[in-house]
Amino acid sequence: MSDPVNFIAEWLKSLMANIGLPTGVVVVIITLIGIVVMATFLLVMDIGLVWFERKMVARFQDRLGPNRVGPFGLIQPIADIIKLLIKEDIMPQGADKFIFNIAPIFALATVLLLWAVIPFAPTILGSDINVAVLYIVAIGAVGTLGIIMAGWASNNKYALLGAFRTVAQMVAYEVPIVIALLVPVILARSMGMQAIVEAQSPWYIFVIPLAAFILFVASIAEIGRTPFDINEAESEIVAGYHIEYTGMKFGLFYAGELLHALTVSAIIATLFLGGWRGPFVDQVPILGVFYLFLKSFLIYYVIMWVRYSFPRIRIDQMLGFSWKFLTPLALILLIVVAILSKVLEGVSPPIFALAMLAANLIIIGVTVTVLRVYARVERKRVGEERPLAVVPDPELQQLIQQE
Amino acid sequence: MTVLHVIFLVTAVVTLGAAVMVVTARNLIHSALWLILSLFGVAVIYGLLSAAFFAVVQVVIYIGAIAILMIFAIMLTRRVKQDVGSIVNKGWWLAGLLALVLFTALVWLFSTWSGFRTPLPELATDVDTIKVLGAALVSPSHYVLPFEVASVLLLAALIGAVVVAWERKS
Numbered sequence: 001m002s003d004p005v006n007f008i009a010e011w012l013k014s015l016m017a018n019i020g021l022p023t024g025v026v027v028v029i030i031t032l033i034g035i036v037v038m039a040t041f042l043l044v045m046d047i048g049l050v051w052f053e054r055k056m057v058a059r060f061q062d063r064l065g066p067n068r069v070g071p072f073g074l075i076q077p078i079a080d081i082i083k084l085l086i087k088e089d090i091m092p093q094g095a096d097k098f099i100f101n102i103a104p105i106f107a108l109a110t111v112l113l114l115w116a117v118i119p120f121a122p123t124i125l126g127s128d129i130n131v132a133v134l135y136i137v138a139i140g141a142v143g144t145l146g147i148i149m150a151g152w153a154s155n156n157k158y159a160l161l162g163a164f165r166t167v168a169q170m171v172a173y174e175v176p177i178v179i180a181l182l183v184p185v186i187l188a189r190s191m192g193m194q195a196i197v198e199a200q201s202p203w204y205i206f207v208i209p210l211a212a213f214i215l216f217v218a219s220i221a222e223i224g225r226t227p228f229d230i231n232e233a234e235s236e237i238v239a240g241y242h243i244e245y246t247g248m249k250f251g252l253f254y255a256g257e258l259l260h261a262l263t264v265s266a267i268i269a270t271l272f273l274g275g276w277r278g279p280f281v282d283q284v285p286i287l288g289v290f291y292l293f294l295k296s297f298l299i300y301y302v303i304m305w306v307r308y309s310f311p312r313i314r315i316d317q318m319l320g321f322s323w324k325f326l327t328p329l330a331l332i333l334l335i336v337v338a339i340l341s342k343v344l345e346g347v348s349p350p351i352f353a354l355a356m357l358a359a360n361l362i363i364i365g366v367t368v369t370v371l372r373v374y375a376r377v378e379r380k381r382v383g384e385e386r387p388l389a390v391v392p393d394p395e396l397q398q399l400i401q402q403e
Numbered sequence: 404m405t406v407l408h409v410i411f412l413v414t415a416v417v418t419l420g421a422a423v424m425v426v427t428a429r430n431l432i433h434s435a436l437w438l439i440l441s442l443f444g445v446a447v448i449y450g451l452l453s454a455a456f457f458a459v460v461q462v463v464i465y466i467g468a469i470a471i472l473m474i475f476a477i478m479l480t481r482r483v484k485q486d487v488g489s490i491v492n493k494g495w496w497l498a499g500l501l502a503l504v505l506f507t508a509l510v511w512l513f514s515t516w517s518g519f520r521t522p523l524p525e526l527a528t529d530v531d532t533i534k535v536l537g538a539a540l541v542s543p544s545h546y547v548l549p550f551e552v553a554s555v556l557l558l559a560a561l562i563g564a565v566v567v568a569w570e571r572k573s
Contacts, residue, residue, distance in 0.1 A: 130531055131533060139462075144471065152474075
């Protein structure tokens with residue numbers, strides 16, 4: 001009874017084997033059922049996320065949020081969905097119909113695909129492939145395609161600009177993400193998510209906090225949330241890539257965006273907060289699902305906290321932040337961790353963890369010092385008096401005097 | 404015929420069909436999207452061969468980097484949709500004949516190879532293929548030289564790109 005998911009799966013398998021289906025077909029059917037159940041679970045939770053997000057942003061902005069429909073406004077998202085479903089579906093003139101229609105499906109489906117490798121509990125897991133970390137990177141790259149398709153097919157300049165910005169953003173932030181993902185892989189000696197979770201004692205956030213920080217910041221950029229949401233900056237390009245979308249097509253983008261934030265939180269929770277690890281998980285595996293989502297929502301909350309606290313940054317600042325700060329920092333961290341983990345091979349785990357933590361803290365300290373010096377120089381440069389009108393050339397000055 | 408056969412046949416048909424569409428589609432963006440589908444089919448075939456690493460790398464590099472770069476370049480060019488005229492030129496039958504001859508020759512060449520008719524050996528499930536691949540890439544008895552040469556080449560390309568894009572302050 002402690003593991004209902006696998007119990008039901010085994011029961012269905014024996015049921016189908018009894019009516020005489022070949023093993024290969026049974027496996028395919030069970031896998032399909034698993035995919036449908038997982039996708040449905042996530043999409044239903046997505047409805048809850050809408051409520052959670054709106055309620056939280058209201059609190060950050062000193063409002064009450066939805067509180068009219070149902071207790072605490074819990075039925076509000078259902079009302080929103082009904083509204084989205086009955087809205088008129090508008091196809092812009094000159095749009096590329098087919099691409100325009102599949103783009104929102106693409107945007108949501110790629111987010112759902114990421115959940116295939118996230119372990120929910122010791123026994124509940126979509127697929128324990130040995131390249132799970134790389135798979136996350138790959139699906140992230142494909143996800144951008146949906147946004148590009150939407151931006152291009154809309155036949156709208158704002159949408160196209162939003163798509164361009166997305167590509168620049170994705171190319172820039174993919175690099176620190178990949179490097180930061182490599183750090184837990186080095187420590188766990190595996191790219192499988194389940195192996196990384198099992199290797200985490202203590203949790204990796206206490207061993208390599210800097211990698212967690214880099215992944216967190218770069219992930220916020222990857223999902224395009226404030227302060228990195230220049231691809232849908234309202235004040236500049238109206239709504240970005242989904243400007244022409246109405247009704248449920250827009251709803252799919254919206255759902256995909258919210259779910260992407262939770263997915264990224266789940267990935268960070270799995271890689272750095274121990275995933276499903278928690279008390280009594282060994283006896284009752286289903287508890288792992290609860291722990292995973294508890295940790296994911298904690299990170300989701302922090303993402304929202306960042307989102308509603310910081311203003312949007314400019315595109316040059318954003319790209320500069322990735323290439324000039326996050327990427328070099330991640331590279332330094334990767335080299336230090338790789339060397340340390342080879343040098344310290346064989347020492348007892350607590351000493352290993354402490355040494356790693358110390359190395360991380362030293363890198364953080366040096367980085368903060370460098371940043372402080374840089375900020376001082378920059379402040380001086382910005383603070384310098386700049387006269388409004390100067391004649392640049394001495395020759396020109398003479399000319400003016402002659403006049 | 405097992406489930407794997409069915410998946411392989413479907414994937415092969417989709418991959419080849421998409422490849423044909425790449426060269427026949429009128430719209431450049433459509434061509435690029437068909438190309439992505441075709442590349443994805445190749446990734447699925449890698450997956451069917453239990454080469455999970457290559458499947459994922461195929462998606463990361465070919466779809467995530469190259470195809471998106473292509474789409475980006477196409478989107479920056481104007482008049483994408485106004486391409487009219489015949490898509491084949493006078494020598495199309497010659498090219499088709501050459502392709503056919505080459506294909507037949509390759510198939511014939513492969514059919515003489517002893518590994519052509521042997522069924523796929525079952526991979527040992529307890530071996531971590533990634534670890535074996537990683538060790539082979541840096542071991543002197545295997546591929547360390549090509550690996551290092553490739554990385555030096557990529558580094559040179561990286562530096563070259565920086566030099567080309569460098570804004571000289573004069």
